[in-house]
Amino acid sequence: VTALALIDGNSFYCSCERVFDAKLEKRPVIVLSNNDGCAVARTSEAKALGIKMGQPMFQIRDLCRENKVAVFSSNYALYGDMSRRMNTIYDTFSPDNEIYSIDETFLDVAPVPKGQRTEWAGDLRATTRQWTGIPCSVGIGPTKTLAKLANKASKHLPGGVLDLSDPREQARVMADFPIGDVWGIGRASQAKLLALGIRFAGQVRDMDSKLARQMMTVVGEKIVHELNGIPCIALETVAPQRKGCAVTRSFGSRVTMKVEMEQAVAGYATRLGEKLRRHNLATDQVTVFMHTSRFNDDEPQRSVSMTVDIPEATNDSLQLIKAGRRAVDNLWLSGFRYSKAGIITQDLVRPPIPQRALFDNLDHERAAAVMAAMDEANRRWGRATVVPAATMGGPKKSQSFSTKFEMRSPRFTTRWDELPECR
């Protein structure tokens, strides 16, 4: 019989900020998306003020000022490093685990006897809190969907742990658990279910699985089984190879000149190359898109994309830049205020081994050496220490279209020059 625990950090990004500033403990805290656009993490105090997930910052600026809400830009270097530290702790509790997202990990708890799981989870939670400062919640159940549900329900509990190994306990919690909070049921499915009078997880558990499939595809059928304690979604302890890779950004200010678009897309292509090289992957085509803001319907709209083939699969940033430039050349049309662009690739492959051909293999080797040197310099001295000239007017000089992070905290744990100070 399978048994899984799901542990996650409460208001994770906000909690990371609190670790490094004790004064934030009692204050509402929110963390913003890229470009300081909308709220993507809120503490319970911020939620109580009525701040919604994904709410645009300009709508809540006054509310935040009046209530002394601590507002932060995203600090991914910090959150990523905190996440890594938490997972090293989880490893000591269960070697069989799956990192599901930056703040969520599934752990195999089948080896822990049924009666001891709550205590085990309490220990896991306390250790994580003590060693990292991040408060967590733990849910336990026989399937991933039930572990997720238990985790969600545990948020209201003082102990922060809920064990749903027992079917009677499952039934008790599911009886008034809203369907919209069930893992895999989003807005569209919720509306269909509500139309049938299905409001709580317990009713979904009792649905005919064929009906669920008809309404919500095979995904819905799996949810019904999973709620009944029958696993349909496996624990993936080794991460499967990724299928696609993208770098897309909203601009810090609207782009109206082609040269800016070229530089922006060149920067995204550079970053794409970095990501591909880190995963030891390559691609033989990239799609570039650009569009205006869909929120401004009183100005001319434009949304276009183009896929460019690359003769041989590569992860060389300079090749990707070249392909990106071709796309921009074709797509660019003046007279619009572009708000966002990006570069996307699918069908990732292992980098081809350069053939020992008579001629151009030297080019391959030199290109790879240049990329390796650039990656090493950027690893040692920080991102964008060395960049391709196509991306800009000079290293570390920010452009007007660059993403805004005006309220970012220091990268406390990953930069020597940004260590927290004790006075």
Place this chain on the structure above:
DNA sequence: TCTGGGGTCCTAGGACCC
């Protein structure tokens, strides 16, 4: 004025084949 980024999976429908 100001509204994120990066993924996965599923299905329907078209193109193409014999």
Place this chain on the structure above:
DNA sequence: TCTGGGGTCCTAGGACCC
């Protein structure tokens, strides 16, 4: 009026996740 019967592969779009 009425125009075969399967297959496979690919892609676009929808839904969902954090």
